[in-house]
Amino acid sequence: MVTGSLARRYARAVLEIGTTNGNLDKIGADLRSLARAMHDSAELVTALTNPAIRRADRRRVIDGLLSRIGAAPHTQNLVYLLLDGERLSSLPAISREVDVMIEAKAGRLAAEVTSARPLDAGQLSQIITALEKLSGKKVAVTHREDPNLLGGVVAKLGDTVYDGSLRTQLRTLRDELTK
Secondary structure (H helix, E strand, O other): OOOHHHHHHHHHHHHHHHHHHOOHHHHHHHHHHHHHHHHHOHHHHHHHHOOOOOHHHHHHHHHHHHHHHOOOHHHHHHHHHHHHOOOHHHHHHHHHHHHHHHHHHOOEEEEEEEEOOOOOHHHHHHHHHHHHHHHOOEEEEEEEEOHHHOOEEEEEEOOEEEEEEHHHHHHHHHHHHOO
């Protein structure tokens, strides 16, 4: 498995090439599409990463994917490089790192907000404002629901998690009472 630092090195190279050539957003979108395809299909992952399958056959599969998404030439070069180095399994990690770097370059942070119930626009706006105040950057939020939280909100901003869920508060209370 590819370590995070290896994915970051590839992502830094992609960021530099994309910035120099003015097609960073296109390369990022291409990598996201490929990573999504790999996430959605275990068979595709097997076909692309199994060294028992001839490299020429895997390249034909990749060619089909790349032409289907209309990939930029720099994206094609990266994917072929990963294939030659038997590192195609690292493509999703590289895509995530590229996305983080693109957002950081634009002065934005990605945040994931999880709540037990749906949030109305006002509540979500308050959370976004608080996260922007904490980070000092513009925050792009994705929201999801998880009824297992019981209540409250968990916000993940970069590598930091702000856990205001009822489940965590109850667990903390239990731990304090049992001491």
